[in-house]
Amino acid sequence: MAQKPHASGSVSPGDTSQRVGITSIESRGVDVEELREKLVDAIGAEFTTYYYYSNLRMHLAGNEDYKEITEDARLEDRAHFELVLPRVYELGGALPNDIRDFADRASCPDAEVPTPMDDEGGFDTSQLTVEGVLEVLLEAERCAIRTWSEICDMTRDADPRTYDMASRILQEEIEHEAWFVELLSMERDGEINPAGHFIRGEPGEAPYSTNRRINDSA
Numbered sequence: 060m061a062q063k064p065h066a067s068g069s070v071s072p073g074d075t076s077q078r079v080g081i082t083s084i085e086s087r088g089v090d091v092e093e094l095r096e097k098l099v100d101a102i103g104a105e106f107t108t109y110y111y112y113s114n115l116r117m118h119l120a121g122n123e124d125y126k127e128i129t130e131d132a133r134l135e136d137r138a139h140f141e142l143v144l145p146r147v148y149e150l151g152g153a154l155p156n157d158i159r160d161f162a163d164r165a166s167c168p169d170a171e172v173p174t175p176m177d178d179e180g181g182f183d184t185s186q187l188t189v190e191g192v193l194e195v196l197l198e199a200e201r202c203a204i205r206t207w208s209e210i211c212d213m214t215r216d217a218d219p220r221t222y223d224m225a226s227r228i229l230q231e232e233i234e235h236e237a238w239f240v241e242l243l244s245m246e247r248d249g250e251i252n253p254a255g256h257f258i259r260g261e262p263g264e265a266p267y268s269t270n271r272r273i274n275d276s277a
């Protein structure tokens with residue numbers, strides 16, 4: 060019988076100390092260690108942004124439309140974390156054991172409510188403005204676009220699985236930026252800059268990045 064060309068390769072049969080899923084992308088030029096550490100940083104930013112957007116959304120009191128859009132962006136960041144997390148392990152990486160380490164290495168700044176804490180440790184909301192909150196949201200989306208664009212560049216033509224995940228996320232981050240450009244333009248400058256967007260069908264639908272359709276248990 061003819062030899063099957065992919066029946067064997069550099070990893071010995073039964074060897075569980077190596078993964079063909081790793082060697083195959085290494086041989087195409089991917090620095091796997093660098094990539095997986097960047098992925099941990101990137102999902103650190105998704106995870107912390109999910110947290111910070113919770114707080115930002117709370118402080119859009121009275122602006123129900125802004126709250127809804129922030130909620131979509133918030134839940135989609137959680138979907139981004141969930142989508143890429145298994146990939147970190149496939150590439151031989153792991154989440155930091157200490158969540159503080161995870162937050163510190165996030166690839167984007169903390170998207171804090173733009174107001175000082177008062178003496179009791181609560182928020183001083185007297186100076187808080189809607190446009191201030193929208194600016195924080197906008198810049199967080201821009202950092203996410205830069206982050207996932209870099210991952211796309213590192214994996215294009217060499218690591219189709221990571222590239223597919225990163226490009227799905229990137230599409231949603233670009234949408235998120237457009238949403239907040241529209242809202243901030245009108246709120247701050249009275250300018251109409253349409254995002255071409257209406258709210259998701261379901262909050263946080265994540266049309267590109269959700270892994271619900273791939274894995275019901277995730």
Ligand SMILES: [Fe+2]
Nearest residue numbers: 105136139203
């Ligand atoms: Fe995200």
Ligand SMILES: [Fe+2]
Nearest residue numbers: 132200232235
């Ligand atoms: Fe986003």
